[in-house]
Amino acid sequence: MKKLVPTSIVGSLPKPAWLAPPEKLWSPWKLEGDQLLEGKQDALRISLQEQQLAGVDIISDGEQTRQHFVTTFIEHLSGVDFENRKVVKIRDRYDASVPIVVGEVARQKAVFVDDAKFLRKQTDKPIKWALPGPMTMVDTLYDDHYKSREKLAWEFAKALNEEARALQDAGVDIIQFDEPAFNVFFDEVNDWGMAVLEKAIEGLTCETAVHICYGYGIKANNDWKKTLGSEWRQYEEIFPKIQKSNIDIVSLECHNSNVPLNLIELVRGKKVMVGAIDVASNTIETPEEVANTLRKTLEFVAIENLYPSTNCGMAPLSREVARGKLSALSAGAEIIRKEFAI
Numbered sequence: 001m002k003k004l005v006p007t008s009i010v011g012s013l014p015k016p017a018w019l020a021p022p023e024k025l026w027s028p029w030k031l032e033g034d035q036l037l038e039g040k041q042d043a044l045r046i047s048l049q050e051q052q053l054a055g056v057d058i059i060s061d062g063e064q065t066r067q068h069f070v071t072t073f074i075e076h077l078s079g080v081d082f083e084n085r086k087v088v089k090i091r092d093r094y095d096a097s098v099p100i101v102v103g104e105v106a107r108q109k110a111v112f113v114d115d116a117k118f119l120r121k122q123t124d125k126p127i128k129w130a131l132p133g134p135m136t137m138v139d140t141l142y143d144d145h146y147k148s149r150e151k152l153a154w155e156f157a158k159a160l161n162e163e164a165r166a167l168q169d170a171g172v173d174i175i176q177f178d179e180p181a182f183n184v185f186f187d188e189v190n191d192w193g194m195a196v197l198e199k200a201i202e203g204l205t206c207e208t209a210v211h212i213c214y215g216y217g218i219k220a221n222n223d224w225k226k227t228l229g230s231e232w233r234q235y236e237e238i239f240p241k242i243q244k245s246n247i248d249i250v251s252l253e254c255h256n257s258n259v260p261l262n263l264i265e266l267v268r269g270k271k272v273m274v275g276a277i278d279v280a281s282n283t284i285e286t287p288e289e290v291a292n293t294l295r296k297t298l299e300f301v302a303i304e305n306l307y308p309s310t311n312c313g314m315a316p317l318s319r320e321v322a323r324g325k326l327s328a329l330s331a332g333a334e335i336i337r338k339e340f341a342i
């Protein structure tokens with residue numbers, strides 16, 4: 001029987017210090033060549049083991065084989081110059097050095113398929129794989145070719161769809177698209193963003209998810225959150241469109257955030273990955289805190305559609321804190337299962 005209230009992480013976990021310097025984004029690899037390949041696989045094994053030890057139900061790769069959740073995928077495409085990078089402002093918020101689109105983009109080779117096959121071999125549990133969403137990709141690069149966010153997003157959707165189909169064939173059970181940009185560019189989401197995301201999931205028979213959050217727990221995001229006031233109603237702008245889409249699962253930020261939980265009502269019928277772990281704080285939640293957050297959402301999501309998760313990726317945290325948060329997530333979900341005697 002399929003386990004109810006299954007836990008999963010949004011995506012990333014901290015990397016071991018021997019693979020990449022910890023607690024920062026775009027952390028450079030410490031190894032090269034075959035050693036790097038082996039190091040990434042070893043890190044993936046550890047990430048799997050930590051999730052299993054903590055009792056996480058749906059396993060992710062912890063994003064151990066990628067430097068960054070968006071740019072690593074972009075760098076594998078043709079038409080991209082990732083050596084001569086440019087600094088752009090991401091989500092109107094912070095500067096980052098990003099790849100440049102210099103010609104037609106296309107997926108000439110698989111990006112994560114070998115990694116997914118490797119993870120598939122290590123566990124019988126369901127596995128979830130995160131890919132960047134097309135709009136967030138467009139927002140995390142410098143475009144010197146298409147000069148149209150929409151046009152470029154459609155091209156990315158084609159490449160993502162090819163990769164997603166290959167990941168599905170490799171045995172991935174859930175493919176998740178990370179679209180933090182959906183929380184910023186509402187008009188574009190409603191205009192073309194959601195349609196483009198539908199293109200990315202076209203023809204998939206595995207489950208699909210979209211993750212929309214307020215970002216990693218880095219200073220630029222935390223400062224931005226302070227400007228959003230006492231009620232964060234961003235989801236209200238985009239959930240109606242998502243509710244009508246073919247996406248199966250919506251991953252959102254709840255714990256320690258000012259998102260009014262009744263907005264979840266707007267995606268009624270979808271499975272909801274409820275963020276019950278704050279990734280912007282080193283304080284480890286108690287199981288009861290996790291259970292409280294989950295319990296509050298049950299007014300708006302049926303228990304069979306409740307998927308406890310983290311608010312976002314845990315890449316910038318220390319490994320010790322991340323381990324504690326994984327265990328809290330599992331223990332909190334278990335409290336809910338017991339309450340409902342399931």
Ligand SMILES: [Zn+2]
Nearest residue numbers: 213215312313
């Ligand atoms: Zn996120």
